[in-house]
Amino acid sequence: MTNIITKNENGTSTIQVDFIDEGVNLQGEINVKGSDAQVLAYLKVFENDLRLNFADLFPAPEVEEGGVE
Amino acid sequence: MAYNTKSIKKDVDGKPIPQIFDMVKDDYEVLQGRNGAQRVEIYGPDGNPISTTSEKLNVRASELETLLSALGAKDFATQTTLAQILAKLSADPATETTLAGGIVSLLSAIAETASEATAAAILAKLEAGIDTTLTGSIESLTTAPVVGVKTVTATAAEIFAGSSAKANRRKLVVKNEDKILRFRIGTDSVTQQNGFPVEPGAIVEIQFDPGTAVAIYGISEGASLSAAVMEV
Numbered sequence: 001m002t003n004i005i006t007k008n009e010n011g012t013s014t015i016q017v018d019f020i021d022e023g024v025n026l027q028g029e030i031n032v033k034g035s036d037a038q039v040l041a042y043l044k045v046f047e048n049d050l051r052l053n054f055a056d057l058f059p060a061p062e063v064e065e066g067g068v069e
Numbered sequence: 070m071a072y073n074t075k076s077i078k079k080d081v082d083g084k085p086i087p088q089i090f091d092m093v094k095d096d097y098e099v100l101q102g103r104n105g106a107q108r109v110e111i112y113g114p115d116g117n118p119i120s121t122t123s124e125k126l127n128v129r130a131s132e133l134e135t136l137l138s139a140l141g142a143k144d145f146a147t148q149t150t151l152a153q154i155l156a157k158l159s160a161d162p163a164t165e166t167t168l169a170g171g172i173v174s175l176l177s178a179i180a181e182t183a184s185e186a187t188a189a190a191i192l193a194k195l196e197a198g199i200d201t202t203l204t205g206s207i208e209s210l211t212t213a214p215v216v217g218v219k220t221v222t223a224t225a226a227e228i229f230a231g232s233s234a235k236a237n238r239r240k241l242v243v244k245n246e247d248k249i250l251r252f253r254i255g256t257d258s259v260t261q262q263n264g265f266p267v268e269p270g271a272i273v274e275i276q277f278d279p280g281t282a283v284a285i286y287g288i289s290e291g292a293s294l295s296a297a298v299m300e301v
Contacts, residue, residue: 012257028232031284033225033257045220045293050232053217 001047005039013039015046024057026050070095212237215300219243221252225259225288228298235300237279242301243287244272247294252287259286267296 004016019026072090087100217230245267253264
């Protein structure tokens, strides 16, 4: 995932994310109000929300072969 | 009799002079003229001499006279009247309001010329009651709703269901899915103290003008929590 954070004049920051580098055609954008650290922290939250809400777009995780020893 | 049965005209010296043979007179006649040109008689395509009226050739004279008579009967504006019109146009042109009023009057006049059948149909429709369908109601879905889960943290962030705020959204429905914590919603200046509180399990519906994008921010009063979001 790639991201761009833009600081706006009204004190908010715009987070733009793109999952195309993972082969997933999904882009997201959200405005957040807070310090740089808070914005960076929220980036991870936003990413997780998108992966959850658009789980059908992401490849299913590979299941390791083999049973319980 | 034929021309070759008559003697041609001769001058004093006994020599032939310019002459023509007049079949009506059945004799040769001196060719006359004036100003160095000989007399001629103009014949039409039908082989007959073109007639004259008052010693003027009848060359479409009657048609020209009719047209001139028609022009003479016209009531042409005088130079004074034209000058008055020009002054009026220059000094007092019609305003847009006046023109609009004129158009309305014209349309009304056109409407009044509706046929009897059309007028009767309109009247019947009015008497029967006009069925109307409201469009643009926020209660009616026009596009697929967007649903999702939004994590509300102690940092104020926009609340929406998809990857970004739904374009032209008409309604935002938010449910606090936490059983203990509440969060607050408001503008980008919302804080943990001043926003509108959404109690645990509570549902908030916000209606929008689809033509105006309005961002709604949410912030948790404590730890992060989940909110179910639907945008219509």
